[in-house]
Each structure stands twice: as structure tokens, then as C-alpha cells.
Amino acid sequence: MIVVNDRVTLDDAELDFEFIRAGGPGGQNVNKVSTAVRLRFDLKGSPSLPEDVRRRLIGMAGRKLGADGFLTIHARAKRTQEANRREAVDRLVEMIVAASIRPKLRRPSKPTLGSQKRRLDTKRKHSETKARRRDNGPPDG
Structure with a gap:
């Protein structure tokens, strides 16, 4: 049993591990030992996840x-199967913890009457300044 938080507990049987050969440096050992881990978790069919967490996790x-x-x-970063296995489980747990946090609802605020008046006053002054700079037509001549 993997306890993620107070709402989510994963059963070990839900996690499917496959050990594969990892590329990269490691000498002759890299060609003989399957140390990399591929963790598969049935996200859509897992009975351990609440529906809201499942939806957010699918999005993430x-x-x-x-x-x-x-x-x-x-x-595949570590040199042993067990270390890579632990890292994969830790990353899964981190994702579930992040998906368990409910996003805060944004409630749009309304601008105050004073701020609306200041904005319109600034616009009017700016318009008047630009109007004074305008040319009054072609020169007579």
C-alpha cells in the first residue's frame, strides 16, 4: 500500500513495473543488466482515485x-533497479499530490467608481493633448 495523502491510497497491485535496459554511460554493465524502469498505472480504471483527482491528473x-x-x-537515472523503481513511484505520487490540490476559483472583481473616473479623466486629458498637436489643415498659399 502506498499512502499518497488522506484521500488517496494506491494498492501495489495497481502498479505494473517493467525493467528494461537503460542506455547511456555505465560500462559493460549497461549491456547486461536491465536497470531502467517503466511504470504503468491504469489512470482511467483505477478504483483508488477520486473522480476529481482523476480528471485533473488526466489533464496534467x-x-x-x-x-x-x-x-x-x-x-533510468539511477544504477539499480530498486532506486529507479523508487524514483518512478515517487514521481507518480508527486503527480497525484499535485492533482489532489483543488484550484482556486477566480472571482472577477469590479473596478471601483473612483478608478473608472480616473481612467476616463486620463483618457480625456491625453486626447486633448493630442488634439492640440494636430495640424489644422493645408496651408493657404
Whole structure:
């Protein structure tokens, strides 16, 4: 059991780990040992996620969410399977925690009467200044 917060607890059976070979530096070991981890989580079918968290997480997932509804996280930075496994789970937990935060509703404010009058007064003064600069037509001659 992975406790994310007071609303969300993930069952270990919901997480599907696949160990694959990681590229990059590492000497001969990189060609022999599958240390990189691909974590798959059934985002659309998980019974552990509340519906509002699921909707926000789907919006946040981007390219990590496949057409089949599975969220895929790759971890390959560490040298051991266990470290990469922990990193992938930590990233999943971070995403769920971020999706658990309800966004604040924006309530548009109304400009005050004084600010409206100041804005119109400034516009009028600016217009008068520009009107004084205008040419009064072609010269007679």
C-alpha cells in the first residue's frame, strides 16, 4: 500500500513495473543488466482515485497518458533497479499530490467608481493633448 495523502491510497497491485535496459554511460554493465524502469498505472480504471483527482491528473499527464488510459513513467537515472523503481513511484505520487490540490476559483472583481473616473479623466486629458498637436489643415498659399 502506498499512502499518497488522506484521500488517496494506491494498492501495489495497481502498479505494473517493467525493467528494461537503460542506455547511456555505465560500462559493460549497461549491456547486461536491465536497470531502467517503466511504470504503468491504469489512470482511467483505477478504483483508488477520486473522480476529481482523476480528471485533473488526466489533464496534467500530457504525453505520459496513452490511448489505452495507462499513465507511463520512465525512470533510468539511477544504477539499480530498486532506486529507479523508487524514483518512478515517487514521481507518480508527486503527480497525484499535485492533482489532489483543488484550484482556486477566480472571482472577477469590479473596478471601483473612483478608478473608472480616473481612467476616463486620463483618457480625456491625453486626447486633448493630442488634439492640440494636430495640424489644422493645408496651408493657404
